[in-house]
Amino acid sequence: MCGIIGILGLTPVAPLLVDALKRxxxxxxxxxxxxxxxxxxxxxLRAEGKLRNLEAKLAAAPRLGISGIGHTRWATHGAPSERNAHPHATERLAVVHNGIIENFRELRTELEAAGRRFSSDTDTEVVAHLVTVLMEAGATPHEAVAATLPRLTGAFALAFLFEGEDDLIIGARRGSPLAVGYGAGEMFLGSDAIALGPFTDEIAYLDDGxxxxxxxxxxxxxxxxxxxxERTVTRSQGTTYVVDKGNHRHFMxxxxxxxxxxxxxxxxxxLDLARxxxxxxxxxxxxxxDRLAIxxxxxxxxxxxxxKYWFERLARLPVDIDIASEFxxxxxxxxxxxxxxxxxQSGETADTLASLRYARSEGQRIAAxxxxxxxxxxxEADVVLPLLAGPEIGVAxxxxFTAQLAVLAATAIGAGKARGVLSGTEEASLVRAFSEVPRLMHEALKLExxxxxxxxxxxKVRHCxxxxxxxxxxxxxxxxxxxxEISYIHAEGYAAGELKHGPIALIDEEMPVVVIAPHDRLFEKTVSNMQEVAARGGRIILITDPAGRDAAAIDTVETIVLPAMPAAVTPLVYAIPVQLLAYHTAVIMGTDVDQPRNLAKSVTVE
Known part of the structure; x- marks a missing residue:
């Protein structure tokens, strides 16, 4: 969730870029x-650490240019340092980037073989070199960027500034957001309306791709x-609110x-994605x-x-999982x-805080x-693992949730390595698998x-x-x-193997059954449960992958097919269709999606 800002201005833009980055x-x-x-x-001008360090450099060496791009970086490939800070540049252009270029190793190898020299450890620098190579071959900046984008695998937002092109910035997005701001003789580009708020309230949000x-x-x-x-230009509230809905109907x-x-x-x-x-x-x-309590x-x-599944499988660490009000x-x-x-999420949940204090009284090491x-x-925790998700406004x-999964998965991998369960090769394989999750989530969103x-x-149903x-x-x-939570339809989740131990009594031709079944080592068992539902006239909604679709051989109301992926990462990606299904059902039913009845974002009382 790095930050991007670009300005084609009428006055020196360096101070404006820094002010936007502060937002x-x-x-x-x-x-x-x-x-x-x-x-x-x-x-x-680049600096490690806080923006005040960049401001100090700017005060010592003012910039007078009226065109520029800026960036706040959270390290992905390469340690936090000035040499890895954005913008990255060649002799022809500078670029800033949010996201992950999954195939950067292959691209870097190709470019180095062609004689290109790199000055950072980042995935971003390959983009600068790819565009530069095409420009040196005679392409215009636009032609070079347009030809480069299809070569990039991953989810990203990009902004380019070109040597000798004082009236040009090019932006691109795939998975990561990017907005265009319209001014009087000026133009702006930013990660969201918040960055553009001081300059304009006329915003167009780029569609994916x-x-x-x-x-x-x-x-x-x-x-x-x-x-x-054409993309619709709207009047943004980014100047008055910390966050806004952009071009979406709801915060959720x-x-x-x-x-x-x-x-x-x-x-x-x-995760160190490079190493x-x-x-x-x-x-x-x-x-x-010797034990982990969650x-x-x-x-x-x-x-x-x-x-619990990840820690026990990857780190062989026994895990007790409890609802905080019981714990x-x-x-x-x-x-x-x-x-x-x-x-x-909030860090203020009353029952969870009370559980922390009980564990503290028992002499436990606490991670939050x-x-x-x-x-x-x-x-009050000994160790804090921040989600870095930014403000979440929707109550549901x-x-x-998926940021929690990401943090927990990475921690489980680290625990597996620390406990000698995972080899270096296995650790690297898992890190590579999880580095592909943003792209896989992006593909899942296309099923909306x-x-x-x-x-x-x-x-139309009342139970699911x-x-x-x-x-x-x-x-x-x-x-x-x-x-x-948001549609008010009664729904229950079960372990598929528990179906015949009671819930199967509910199955009839009116009952929809959503089956989450990636084609993994448990798939055949889940197919047996689907057959039990089908035999009783149940309406199956199957969420699977291409192999699962082909192997299921069961009539469904709908089959939602996600990309193939390693089993370890499926929870993060399969969360998206169940979220979208709930969201669109609630919208159709006319409920208050962002603030459903009787619920609060942070439960600070028992």
Whole structure:
């Protein structure tokens, strides 16, 4: 969740770039930089750490250029340092980038073989070199960018500034958001309306796959196929609110669509994607731990439930998972060599805080997975694992849930390595698998029209079952919770193997059954449960992958086909269709999606 700003201005833009970056500080960062055109020549200023360090450099060496781009970076590939800070540049251009270029190793190898020399450890620099190579071969800046974008695998937002082109910025997005701002003889580009708020309230949000050519006279947008298109210009409230809905109808769906970027940001903080290693925070010694207790409420509890599978499988560490309101009262005996992990988006959840204090009284080491670093839970924990998800406005948690999963997965990988369960090769393989999650989430979001159509049928029922096995069981629980929370349809999640132990009595031709079943080692067992549902006339909605679709051989109301992926990462990606299904069902039913009845964002009382 790095920050991007670009300005084609009428006065020196360097101070404006820095001010805009300050509005993006909530997104998290460890370095910052700007690039401006000084009489046609590219000049960069970059600094590790907070923006005040960049401001000090700017005060010592003022920039007068009226065209520029800026960036706040959270390290993904390459350690936080000035040499890895954005913008990255060649002799022809500078570029800033949010997201992850998954195939950067292959591209870098190709470029180095062609004689290109790199000055950083980042994935971003390959983009600068790819565009430069094409420009040196005679392509215009626009032609070079348009030809480069299809070569990039991953989710990203990009902004380019070109040597000698004082009236040109090019932006592009795939998975990560990007907005265009319209001024009087000026144009702007930013990660969101917040960055653009001081300059304009006339905003156009790029659709996924778009790229845009900005000059001071306006913006020309091109879709993924390269066709010139129009994007609606709206009046933003970004000048008055910390966050706004952008071009989305509700905060919830905006936050669903932010997940590729949010999860990429979280993974990059806890995984060294270049070295293929997990980064465990100081103070967590899993090598000596003999047990892990995880406690949370609601959606956060289901994230912890998924983590139980990961920690036990990847680190061979026994895990007790409890709802916080039960954990705090049942007086569980806790091992002196154990760790207690509490999970809370707000960091203020009353039952979770009480559980933390009980574990503290039992001599436990406390780790807190929270989204608000200044919260009570964060202050009272020994170790804080921040989600870095940014503000979540929708009461029904979406991006915080998948950010929790990302943090917990990375921590489980680190624990596995620390405990000698995972080899270096296995660790690197898992890190590579999780680095692909933002792209896979982006692909899952493309299924939204199919899911919206399905929601029209689901909105007609009053009851629904969700089934899953392994890590898909907690996702089934989360899917049922989401449907209950915002559509008010009664829904229950079950382990698929429990179907015949009671819930099967509910199955009839009116009962929809959502089955979450990636084609993994448990798939055949889940197919047997689907056959039991089908034999009783149940209406099956199957969420699977191409292999699962082909192997199921069962009639379904709808089959939602996600890309093939390693089993370890499925909870993060399969969360998206169950979120979208709940969201669109609720919208069709006319409920208050962002503030459902009887619910609060942060439960601070028992």
């Amino acid at each position: 993006l500080e909530y997104r998290g960062y460890d370095s910052a930089g700007i690039a401006t055109l000084e009489r046609g020549s590219l000049e960069r 778009d790229h845009v050519v900005l000059t001071r006279s306006g913006a020309q947008v091109f879709d993924e196929a390269g066709k010139a298109v 769906v905006k936050e669903i669509h932010e997940q590729p970027e949010v999860v990429g940001h979280a993974l990059a903080h806890y 293929g290693e997990a980064r465990l925070p100081e103070g967590l010694d899993f090598a000596k731990a 406690t949370a409420c609601g959606t956060a509890y289901y994230a912890g439930f998924v983590a 705090r009262y049942r007086e569980q005996p806790l091992s002196k060599d154990g760790i207690t992990m509490v999970i809370s 997975v929270v989204n608000v670093r200044e919260s009570t839970i964060a202050r 948690s979406t991006k915080a 029209p199919q899911i919206e159509a399905l929601a029209r049928e689901l909105s 079952l969700y089934l899953g096995r392994g890590t898909s069981y907690p996702i089934a629980l989360e899917g049922a919770l989401k449907l209950k």
